[in-house]
Amino acid sequence: DTGVSQDPRHKITKRGQNVTFRCDPISEHNRLYWYRQTLGQGPEFLTYFQNEAQLEKSRLLSDRFSAERPKGSFSTLEIQRTEQGDSAMYLCASSPPQGSNTEAFFGQGTRLTVV
Amino acid sequence: QKEVEQNSGPLSVPEGAIASLNCTYSDRVSQSFFWYRQYSGKSPELIMSIYSNGDKEDGRFTAQLNKASQYVSLLIRDSQPSDSATYLCAVNRPRITGGGNKLTFGTGTQLKVEL
Numbered sequence: 001d002t003g004v005s006q007d008p009r010h011k012i013t014k015r016g017q018n019v020t021f022r023c024d025p026i027s028e029h030n031r032l033y034w035y036r037q038t039l040g041q042g043p044e045f046l047t048y049f050q051n052e053a054q055l056e057k058s059r060l061l062s063d064r065f066s067a068e069r070p071k072g073s074f075s076t077l078e079i080q081r082t083e084q085g086d087s088a089m090y091l092c093a094s095s096p097p098q099g100s101n102t103e104a105f106f107g108q109g110t111r112l113t114v115v
Numbered sequence: 116q117k118e119v120e121q122n123s124g125p126l127s128v129p130e131g132a133i134a135s136l137n138c139t140y141s142d143r144v145s146q147s148f149f150w151y152r153q154y155s156g157k158s159p160e161l162i163m164s165i166y167s168n169g170d171k172e173d174g175r176f177t178a179q180l181n182k183a184s185q186y187v188s189l190l191i192r193d194s195q196p197s198d199s200a201t202y203l204c205a206v207n208r209p210r211i212t213g214g215g216n217k218l219t220f221g222t223g224t225q226l227k228v229e230l
Contacts, residue, residue: 042220104216109158
């Protein structure tokens with residue numbers, strides 16, 4: 001396990017369809033984050049898990065979005081009824097449990113295109 | 116005012132020169148600061164972290180932090196064409212529940228190192 005792994009790397013879907021992305025964090029990291037990045041912008045925070053608990057959600061995470069981390073290991077991000085505005089790179093990151101000033105490492109991302 | 120501000124560039128420097136990338140932030144209680152490098156179409160890669168005022172050096176990279184001025188910078192010495200990328204400044208907002216690293220990113224500065 002050499003890093004954060006995301007699957008799939010690319011997803012093209014039709015508007016209105018549901019999509020689900022998976023993230024496997026670095027094994028000893030109990031903190032997991034989801035971000036979204038659009039062209040020309042920096043990543044924007046979506047949600048944060050510590051172990052299996054979802055501790056914070058951004059206002060960007062509308063009710064069409066849901067994230068889970070059922071066993072405190074991998075996480076999934078589901079988008080229901082996709083819209084063209086959901087097209088973006090979805091990034092997962094993880095960090096170790098020591099304190100709050102810890103480094104977060106990103107996976108390769110899942111690039112979503114809604115047509 | 117944006118929470119984290121960076122000049123979008125492009126910043127062009129000749130090979131072998133020093134590249135200086137700058138970032139300002141608005142939240143005075145920010146505790147930790149990170150520089151990520153992002154190649155086109157790829158995910159952000161952590162290259163430097165800094166937590167206290169002053170300089171921190173790692174190889175050809177030096178991060179500088181001035182909390183009084185709310186300013187953080189990244190110097191890249193002996194710039195190489197492979198350094199050509201977008202550099203993202205990220206700031207930790209410490210109020211996230213349970214600790215963790217909720218990062219706020221700037222839009223990034225595009226660096227071009229020319230032969």
